[in-house]
Amino acid sequence: MAQRAPRRRGGGPRDRRPTRTTHEEGLLPVLARTVRQVEAAAGRGQVRPSQRTTFQVLALLVREERARLKSDPSVTESERTATMTRLDGVATILAKTAARDTSLLQLLADDAVVPPEARDLKNDMLRSAGREPEPEPEPAAPAPDDAAAPRRVVPTAVMARQLANPFLAPDLSAVQAVRPRTNRLATWELLTPLFRAFEQGGDATCMPLPEPDGVVHGIEGLELMHHQAQLVAAAAAGHRTFLLADEPGLGKTAQSLLAADAADAFPLLVVVPNVVKANWAREAALWTPRRTATVVHGDGDTVDGYADIVIVNYDILDRHVGWLGTHGFRGMVLDEAHFIKNKTSQRSRHVLALAQKVRERTASPLLMALTGTPLINDIEDFRAVWQFLGWIDDSRPRPALMAALEENGLTPADRGFSAAARRSVIDLGIVRRRKVDVAADIPARRVADLPVELDDEASRSVRAAEQHLAKRLLARYDAAAAARSTPVEGVDHELVRRVAAALRRDTGGESSGDNVFSVLRRIGQAKAGLAADYAAQLARNVGKVVFFAKHVDVMDTAEATFARRGIGYSSVRGDQTPAVRAASIKAFLEDPEVSVIVCSLTAAGVGLNLQVASNVVLAELSWTSAEQTQAIDRVHRIGQTEPVTAWRVIATGTLDPRLAELVDEKAGLAARALDGSDEEVGDSTDVQLEALVTLLEDALAAR
CATH class of the missing domain: 3.40.50.10810 (Tandem AAA-ATPase domain)
Known part of the structure; x- marks a missing residue:
């Protein structure tokens, strides 16, 4: 049976209004009213800085209210359940809002900075709900070099050991370190x-x-x-x-x-x-x-x-x-x-x-x-x-x-x-x-590309995202070319790379919105159902399958597909507790009814032994060959008795095929440096940069 059922979306039935407790009276209406304002702004594509602050405060309040409800013994179980359901509704709206503007996701990270204006807004919302605002934080003592001093701990058992062995004398028994006999290279x-x-x-x-x-x-x-x-x-x-x-x-x-x-x-x-x-x-x-x-x-x-x-x-x-x-x-x-x-x-x-x-x-x-x-x-x-x-x-x-x-x-x-x-x-x-040299008994592995065609609506969505990003690149290229004292003849490939590099720096990470990351994420969302369908076919025909994806929404789509098809699955995600993670892995390894394990590339790409399967589906492409190899090697390892095939799902007519080429080109770097390979490979330039270069060059060629 499935180890992780598809997530419920939204709150409880409309004809039942949960009981509001005195502990939270006034807060939920404030949260519900405010979250609808942010949702409406995101729907219009107008998430201004003030609304980003509101989004972050809402997320903080929902998180803190959950924790308070779980730890408050005076709240009855029925009250706790009803309030949690309403908080789930607010959280769902926040998730949908973040899906429209992925730059909001960085505000949900545990280490996200909470600016003073967010603390002020949070206190205002608490006052509106009849709650006491948070006390003003005490000014921190200055740390050396103006750096914040980290919180340090010493476990009790460690202190006991230190008291039992107060000296812990250094070991000086080894010979002196080797010293150079000449000084020929001192100035090099x-x-x-x-x-x-x-x-x-x-x-x-x-x-x-x-x-x-x-x-x-x-x-x-x-x-x-x-x-x-x-x-x-x-x-x-x-x-x-x-x-x-x-x-x-x-x-x-x-x-x-x-x-x-x-x-x-x-x-x-x-x-x-x-x-x-x-x-x-x-x-x-x-x-x-x-x-x-x-x-x-x-x-x-x-x-x-x-x-x-x-x-x-x-x-x-x-x-x-x-x-x-x-x-x-x-x-x-x-x-x-x-x-x-x-x-x-x-x-x-x-x-x-x-x-x-x-x-x-x-x-x-x-x-x-x-x-x-x-x-x-x-x-x-x-x-x-x-x-x-x-x-x-x-x-x-x-x-x-x-x-x-x-x-x-x-x-x-x-x-x-x-x-x-x-x-x-x-x-x-x-x-x-x-492996080929020291473990000849491990069967061969191969990476097989599986081209898929997106349906019309998904294809249009992806193409629109690529075209929008290409237009931004074209506008920058034209502005840079016009600023030159001498006209540019044909395509200036050096300028192309400079423009692509500048946009890459401006739109930095995956959570920063309109960039190559968001385009590739949209491609992943578009092909998620197709990748899951293929994994389901494999599971019915050849046995257990490992399904890898980068993003939570792609994993959600895959799990929903397996649930509809009656295929048992388990899941390994970054937000699981160690106990839940261990149970999910055990179910896949030992339960014949669990045919697929849905894995996050970041959470399950290292340290797992999943050799009970011999087929891997890579629903989304990695930015590096190393990440792809780590995922495949959860299956292709000592103890494997069958040939391993990794099915790399690639959406035709998108950036996907070019990204696959770039990753494969870089795969030779480790072979060249560590395995003595003479294979000719591309240089070690950034894959995201090369993807932007491809977009801009294609757009210039199409004019």
């Missing part, structure tokens, strides 16, 4: 040539690994594959830094846990995406049964301060970075390490600071960066990961890498420097194995 800028050495390609990217002795101590009934045992043997032999970039599905979690066991790198800190915390705890119990693992949730109230393995997600590092830095970790594992590719982000700064703390306290810690997709857009995505591993700092190679480069006897001006430098970095600990 080296990081750019190092990154370029990987961009140019070369031999396959894997450090020399020893042959395992065939014995993995402490584990019964589990057998490592040869490539897994090799990495564990390297850790046992003393190697301590690894960029483990095996293709997804080759067992990186088991390798890192057993490497930590072989290196005696406990306590071990493991930093992971939120969606895979539970999976890491299960894998730790499976592969390192003699070690205890604890998972950090929220403020860490349930943390075991004496655990050997501490698992924490990126999103709450800001709360825990203080005590984690002084906990005495002897090793640190970074799962999905490409999460820190942006060095300026808060998560990256916290990760790099923690790694530095670990190096300061332990002379030779185990540091492992795990990622099946180490390159997302650019070779420089390597920078933060190399810094985490201690191979480089902000501007220079660190001593071990510098010593290896000096040993080569070459400078960046010499022929052969790139190949030698690439090999030097690889030998520091890059490990990259492909």
